[in-house]
Amino acid sequence: MRVEVRKDSDGVWYCRPYLGIDALGSQIRPYRRFPAASTREEAQALAEAWAAHLTADGRVRSARLFDLLVDYIEMRDRGGASPNTVKQWTLFTRNYVRRYLHGAIARDLTVTDLARFEQTLLKPKDEGGQGIGRNSVIACHNFLRGAFNWFVDAGICEQNPMIYVRKPSPDKVEAASLDEADFSAVSRALDAAMEPEVEDEASVCRCVYAFAAWLATVTGMRVGEVCAVRRRDVNRRRTFVHVGGNVIVAPGRPPWRREITKGRRCRNVTVREADIAVIDRVCAFIDRVLGPFGPDDPLVTVDGRFMSPDTVSGKFSELRDALGLPKRLTFHGLRHTHATWCLDAGVDLKTLSERMGHADESTTLRIYAHVLPGRDAAAAEAFGRAADLARGGVADG
Structure with a gap:
């Protein structure tokens, strides 16, 4: 289907694709605005994603999250996303989403569903989970949140449930260096x-x-x-x-x-x-x-x-x-x-x-x-001065 975006009178991009004639002889021309798009290219990408998920009567059909994510990754890849980032997103989609959210309809997923999904990723394998680290789950969370934002902008989903899913706290890993x-x-x-x-x-x-x-x-x-x-x-x-x-x-x-x-x-x-x-x-x-x-x-x-x-x-x-x-x-x-x-x-x-x-x-x-040098040394000096004063002595400096 050919989709062409135009600017509305208020400067917002929109499209009205022609889908044929309904049973009463009226044209089927669904209308969709894309206020999140700042350029024609962005609006065109959103319009094409929206139109690809329309049924013959102009309504947005339900779509599997897995399929939508595959489309989203391809779109971001064409848009210049880092190949390593694309590789990571593909791993999340194929290894985790397909396994634990297989067949899930994106529009039907709730905050509880997605929070449970992330908890499954964190749970050890011997308890039925995936057993991956918290930093990896945070990366997966950010990927899904960005994807759902795009689904909402494209009119495929009505809201982004990932906004209300709490990310796990990151692992504090000290940078390993040579002594x-x-x-x-x-x-x-x-x-x-x-x-x-x-x-x-x-x-x-x-x-x-x-x-x-x-x-x-x-x-x-x-x-x-x-x-x-x-x-x-x-x-x-x-x-x-x-x-x-x-x-x-x-x-x-x-x-x-x-x-x-x-x-x-x-x-x-x-x-x-x-x-x-x-x-x-x-x-x-x-x-x-x-x-x-x-x-x-x-x-x-x-x-x-x-x-x-x-x-x-x-x-x-x-x-x-x-x-x-x-x-x-x-x-x-x-x-x-x-x-x-x-x-x-x-x-x-x-x-x-x-x-x-x-x-x-x-x-x-x-x-x-x-x-950072000096911070702990300053703390030691501060404590020493306080201790000297408490003992009735005269603090140095």
């Missing part, structure tokens, strides 16, 4: 792999995986950003690495570079001249064995193609296990190490937020508030 002893062990292992005695393809592989971990440690980049850095992104004159992409892994195609970072903030991360020397030495070694590679080739590669972030992080986990380090230390922990040590050294929150590619300083503060 001085573990850092020394990791650093020695990375240095050894990046300076092999034998120049062959096996040595290149070990060198590249170590190089990726080293690069994350000295810059604080995410693993997808490390994999996306190209040789041309290293600015030797001004000693920085440009972070402007993220490597995505999607079914049916090799890893590819998306021209935007996970945090949607491109940035230049300053490094030392000694770090530039390490980069040049590793690139020269790779070129001698496999290359030469060009400026648009990945900085971290074993064959000239972009590497899978899962593979790179998995190789670091193997190194971690070989060194006997805690399991909770992952490749992402190298990013946390960089941020934690920067804070310890007195780097301010704004500078660190920009360096890490966070959306704003509040994100940095939320993740690293517990390691």
Whole structure:
């Protein structure tokens, strides 16, 4: 059915598709406004979703939540949603919604139904639930709430029941980072792999995986950003690495570079001249064995193609296990190490937020508030002064 949106006299987008003639000979032209749409493109997408769920008499038919979510994900994917986000939404829909809300009609679902669904996701498997973490349930909650908002805007559902479903409180997971002893062990292992005695393809592989971990440690980049850095992104004159992409892994195609970072903030991360020397030495070694590679080739590669972030992080986990380090230390922990040590050294929150590619300083503060230097020391001093006064002494300072 062809649906075309127009602006009403008050500036709100609307549509009136023609569905034929009813039994009395009158035209069937249902009318729907889309006040939530700010552009023609948004209005058109909502109108097409609404029209796709009309029956022959112009009424919105009931539709299964699972089918609607599949349509919603496809629409968001076409609109430029992150492939990793689309992948996560697809997992929620296929693994959880299809299993626990199979056949459920979106318009008929109540707050109680959806709250019970989330509790089932939290419940341990041996009690008949899914047994996933609270943070994953929060992500699923946000996905469903956004989807229902879109269903309401499109006229498919009358209201959004997710508004009244209480999210679980998030898990408070402390950022895992290397202490001085573990850092020394990791650093020695990375240095050894990046300076092999034998120049062959096996040595290149070990060198590249170590190089990726080293690069994350000295810059604080995410693993997808490390994999996306190209040789041309290293600015030797001004000693920085440009972070402007993220490597995505999607079914049916090799890893590819998306021209935007996970945090949607491109940035230049300053490094030392000694770090530039390490980069040049590793690139020269790779070129001698496999290359030469060009400026648009990945900085971290074993064959000239972009590497899978899962593979790179998995190789670091193997190194971690070989060194006997805690399991909770992952490749992402190298990013946390960089941020934690920067804070310890007195780097301010704004500078660190920009360096890490966070959306704003509040994100940095939320993740690293517990390691901000000086706060606990100030508390100790305050208590000491109060205790001295209580004992009848004279408080210092």
